[in-house]
Amino acid sequence: HPAILRRIAAGRPIIGNPPEVLRSVRRWKLLFSDLRRAGFMVPETILPRDGRRLDDKRRWLKKPLRSGGGHGVAFYQGDKFAGHQFMLQEYIPGRPCSASFVANGRACVLLGISEQLVGMHQFGSYDFRYCGNILPIRAASDSGALAAVLEQAEQLAAHVTHRYGLVGVNGIDFILQDRQVWPIEINPRYSASMELIEQAYDLPVFDLHARAVLEGELPDFDLRAEISDRAFFGKAILYAEKAAVAPDTSRWRSRGIRDIPATGERLLRNGPVCTILANKGSFEETLEDLIRRAAALKEEIYA
Structure with missing residues (x-):
């Protein structure tokens, strides 16, 4: 919300991207046209007033123009644009991922690549709703695939940093199809996977952010x-599958749980309950541990 940021920051320095940068990376048509001209693979995107006909041979997603975390994203069923608040984007089969980097407006350093957990019913999620991350991506066990992904992510981060003057920590959401990266969104801010970067690589992310913005220093x-x-x-956000009351949560923190509700707090259906953390020796083991922990918590909550 660039306008809100501008009002908040009136007469004050911003330790982050200024409103005009936020607005630039949300001009979807210009963003994807720029990325395509720069040689990146991007999904076809149609805005409400484009007047373009759909290619019936492709599958399309209906995405809110202003939203986050996968809220309101669904497969397009031929319905009309509701109040011109949605765009259509070509559906790219693959794994949803994110790349995090720190920038000083001219150069950047890649900090991590994670795979997003999306729509998993084990965590009370649905459709394309975000429910967690695992870092690094599954391709970490394949050196060739990992090298290809890292190279593309670095090129993407470098391009958007230079093109839009990004500063501080930022993220790029992308779909990984085989070894091909398809960028779908630029997040000019701290993003959900960065706490995993701190755990995995012992990096003080906010300190890196502040130094990059205020001093132009990169790690x-x-x-x-x-x-x-x-x-x-890994981290997973557990959502409430139905209205409930939080049980005794006094020992949850010692079990690798964060964002903990107070004992007796009302839990609203589809609202977040807590964040679950896990750390294992493989991607699959980490995901299994997150699912196991979520199942145990649901037994406590709905008992």
């Missing part, structure tokens, strides 16, 4: 040297 950090295929870090 001496090489993600290629730090990624391990034997250490995976």
Whole structure:
């Protein structure tokens, strides 16, 4: 919300991207046209007033123009644009991922790549709703695939940093199809996977953010040297499947749970309950541990 940021920041320095940068990376038509001209693979995107006909051979997603976390995203069923608040985007089959980087407006350093957990019923999610991340991506066990993804992510981050003057920590959401990266969104802010970067690589993310914005300083950090295929870090957001009351949560923190509700707090259906953390030796083991922990919590909550 660039306008809100501008009002809040009136007469004050912003330790982050200014309103005009936020607005620029949300001009979807210009953003995707720019990325395509720069040689990146991007999904076809149609805005409400484009007047273009759909290619019936492709599948399309209906996405809110202003939203986040996958809220309101669904497969397009031929219905009309509701109040011109949606765009249509070509559906790219693959794994939803995100790349995090820190920038000073001219250069950037890649900090991590994670796979997003989306729409998983085990966590009370649905459709394309975001429900967590696992870092690094599954391709970490395939050196060739990992190298290809890292190279594309670095090129993307460098391009958008230079093109839009991004500063501080930022993220790029993308679909990984085989070894091909398809960018779908630029997040000019701290994003959900960055706490996993702090755990995995012992990086003080907010300090890196502030130094990059205020001093133009970038860290001496090489993600290629730090990624391990034997250490995976995961987080999952557990959503309430129905209205409930939080049980005794006094010991939840010691069990790797964060964002903990107070004992006796009302839990609203589809609202977030807590965040679950896990750390195992493989992607699959980390995901299984998150699912196991979620199942145990649901037994407590709905008992």
